[in-house]
Amino acid sequence: MTVPIAIIGTGIAGLSAAQALHAAGHSVHLFDKSHGSGGRMSTKRSDAGALDMGAQYFTARDRRFVEVVQQWQAQGYVAEWTPQLYNYRYGQLSLSPDEQVRWVGNPRMSAITRAMRGDLPVTFSCRITEVFRGVQHWSLQDAEGVTHGPFSHVIIATPAPQATTLLAAAPKLAGVAAGVLMEPTWAVALAFDTPLETPMEGCFVQDNPLDWLARNRSKPGRASTPDTWVLHASSAWSKKHLDLPKEAVIEALHGAFAELLGCAMPAPAFTLAHRWLYARPATAHEWGTLSDSDLGVYVCGDWCLSGRVEGAWLSGQEAARRLLEHLD
Template identity: 55%
Template sequence: MTQTIAIIGAGMAGLSAAHALQQAGLPVQLFDKSRGSGGRISSKRSEIGALDLGAPGFLAQDPAFLTALADWASAGSCAAWTAIDGPQPYWVGTPRMSAISRALLGDLPTTFSCRISEVFRGERHWQLLDTAGASHGPFSHVIVALPAPQAGVLLTAAPALAARAASVVMEPVWAVALGFAEAQPGAQHSLRFDDEILQQATHDSAKPGRDNRLDSWVLHATADWTRQHLDLPKEAVIDRLAHAFAERLGRRLPPAQFALAHRWLYAYPARRTDWGALGDQQQGLFACGDWCLDGTVEGAWRSGARAAQLLLASL
């Protein structure tokens, strides 16, 4: 008999795996160190409204992912951002990116604000230990759905999986949100740059369903610049990225009425892989995440679904 399955990480990959297993009739228990779900598709609540500091949006190609996307859209959890030109629709969560993770989370049992520090196997079942010293279990299987460097630490019971995770380099990214009293004239809603400092700028308040009080933009620094300035004070990061943004627009920006900075230590993998997901089916230990594929939101969802498939095939 299959006992509850532990899933560590309530981002897109972990939620995808949990949803697939729940649909197969299996009990799951999610754990996440944050106060809410989503990972890089979470949203930051602020005095000017919700801000998408992680993935600004995403594309969809995989047929299964498109089917899931249609369900989310019909439920009002996401929409195509029609102001963005391109050969494919550019999707965003509505009224914020975290709406997608909330829809996936549903009534799945989840323990938030719980950082798992150890995953170990007894004679028959898995146990988890958190940083507060509390034990969780028993579990028949464990899926680790965390960024590769964090996943590797929890995969030591399966050395081959731990080595795979340890081989993945994750890139850091500084994100800065700026809020202006008036809209910036002439600026496109989504800008990408070939620049040493600034990687992209997204007109966050222009996304469908937003009700931000100010004209808000989210800027992402390049991984190289972030790596060189990991410990730069947030105020200095805001100044540097705002200055770079003004230079790329070719004009002086008005004073920002609101600004904040957030550092993503593990924003995306440096290189894509084709693993799909990792698994030791004999022991019942699995890993998934965008780093198992191409670093995209769709890749994270596909990886979680693949981890669930591997687990189900082992029963």
Template identity: 70%
Template sequence: MSTPIAIIGTGMAGLSAGQALVEAGLDVRYFEKSRGSGGRMASKRSDTGSLDLGAQYFTARDRRFADVVQQWRARGWVGEWAPSLYQASEGQLSPSPDEQVRWVGVPRMSAISRALLGALPTEFSCRITEVFRGDQYWHLQDAEGKNHGPFSRVVVATPAPQASNLLAAAPKLASVAAGVAMEPTWSVGLSFERPLDTELDGCFVQGGALDWVARNRSKPGREPVPDSWVLHASSDWSRHNLDLPREAVTEALHGEFAELVGCAVPAPSFSVAHRWLYAKPTSSHQWGALGDADLGLYACGDWCSSGRVEGAWLSGQEVARRIISHLQ
């Protein structure tokens, strides 16, 4: 049996790479610091249902990704979301002219990552802190001091600031990753016992603390009750309030939401706040992926491309293509 390939991270980029490698007959092993897969496409489960606290939806513009999304749709993994969409500027709400097709995981965003991961061997709650090479093979060390390996190649599929440390064995790659800036986002989920009296399902917000709000139950496959909402703070507000206590973040964004939505907004029956330190890259890049084929060390992620879910998937495909090409 061939020596497996290690993939660090089970977000869209890592899962895309792994799927392509497995389809090519290669053996992969995943390592994930969280308890579940999906990265920024993860969903939060609670007593009031699930909430998509990270990526709210995705679009498919590249033909290759569009074809894959249609396959996911046929398998019941995704559905088209056609929200009553608004935009807000200077406190004024108006219908959004944006008519692009939006896709969401069904019955939650994390359903896509769970389906892609399937039964592939994965070490969850395992934070890799070092990637090092022995005489012939790669090895990983986790935060508990445990070593994993050997591996023929390693794919680092984490946000750029985390990837730069794991790419230390390839200084040029590490330097590129270290130069990528990523913005934070505070995300808040709110549930209300009675539906709010508004036609709004989603809203792009300009100015103030909020950047985006979405009615979770308007997405296909979601629970009809209770009335749950996801609020995303702007990158600027998140950056200036990075260490604010979760309760204070929730209170601030709840207040902004109440002013925005144009109807009575009571105290929520449930609330949760999550801080995404590396929510999105500040700019797009055209690398596709990074790699040193001779060393067998690679990196992929949305930060190598467009910064979107589609970009992450394409980056994973590119890193797999490079590995397969080098083996031929």
């Protein structure tokens, strides 16, 4: 019997590692605390349609990732997004065109991780709380007290603070992960029955509670009605208002949005707020992956590299590469 490799987390990093290992002929089993894959690439289903509350778009710079994105595009679950972009600074709104190629999942961000997952075995709604090693193999324990295993190796593909708690059996790696600071982001969606009168489709915001906003229907494959907007608060504002009730967060960010547009804004027909506790790493790192090959534990995630979607994918590839190297 071949003993599979356990992968905790089904965001881009975990799925990237899973695909690489599967392609090399190894069996893997994925676990995720959510009821679907994607992590911060996931999509919220709502009365106003599917909403990308996490990653808004991504770019591709590394040759390996560019090739993968081109494959995704050919398969139809990624499309280029060319929004009318603005900048808001010191209370002034200005057009901010650039040459950057931006990609989005099509028809929603989660299309990417759903396609990456394919038919790989995965256990959803399963929060792993402990990773421990027996004489020969690894086992995982979940929040319900159920033990999963045996596994030959473990890849932890979660935000750094969650990875830290799972690395009790690898104290050196736990120490590194514990030193990574992840910043929060409040995300709010607002839907309007009457479209807002603005050509803006995306906006980078400075000196404001907001950091970013996007018009959902400007993205390929999205429904055009209602007129839905996703607003991201800045890390500084989110940190300060981490425990604010959702209604108060919606009110504050709706107010900041109205002020930015400088027009009377109708009351939204629908609102939604989501708090990302670990939205992005405070600083970029160049580890690629953290590993203890002798123990058989590997850690990957966007926080091991650039903090971007591309960084997450590359980190997963690197974790798989090191594991395979050790097996040779």
